[in-house]
Amino acid sequence: MVNITADALRAFLREQNYRNIYQPAVIGRSKAPDIPTKRLVVDESLGLSVRTCFGAVALGGIGVRFYGEYCMVLKLTSVHPRTQLFDRDSYDILNEPLASLALDERQIESLRGEWKDDVRAMALRRILPEVAHDMRK
Secondary structure (H helix, E strand, O other): OEEEOHHHHHHHHHHOOOOOOOOOOOOOOOOOOOOOHHHHHHHHHHOOOOOOOOOEEOOOOOOOHHHOOEEEOOOHHHOOOOOEEEOOOHHHHHOOOOHHHOOOHHHHHOOEEEHHHHHHHHHHHHHHHHOOOOOOO
16 A cells, blocks of 8 residues: 555546656646755665655555555555665655764665565564564563
């Protein structure tokens, strides 16, 4: 499941194409919007391109509220095997506690995964603290 805003969902359903912040909007603009400086810094730090599209994986419930109030369920067979994952919100590299660590490329890379290899492990890592279980000593 991936969270999405109402406007983005309408555009996706109409066009069958998900647009990112760098692409012109469907309604009201003929060119891409001014890109926030923070977005540019994060994208450069993560080595992302203007073709990168984001989604927040929702693990039970609606997920992270600022990603959107609607949730799309993706067919697992439709997710490209080279789809990459980041184990947190990408803006987290600009906020504490990560900001003061001044992460280098290798450290940032350790937060990244690939859908085909890492989605299960990343999902488990997120939900295990919430799952009641006996800890082995």
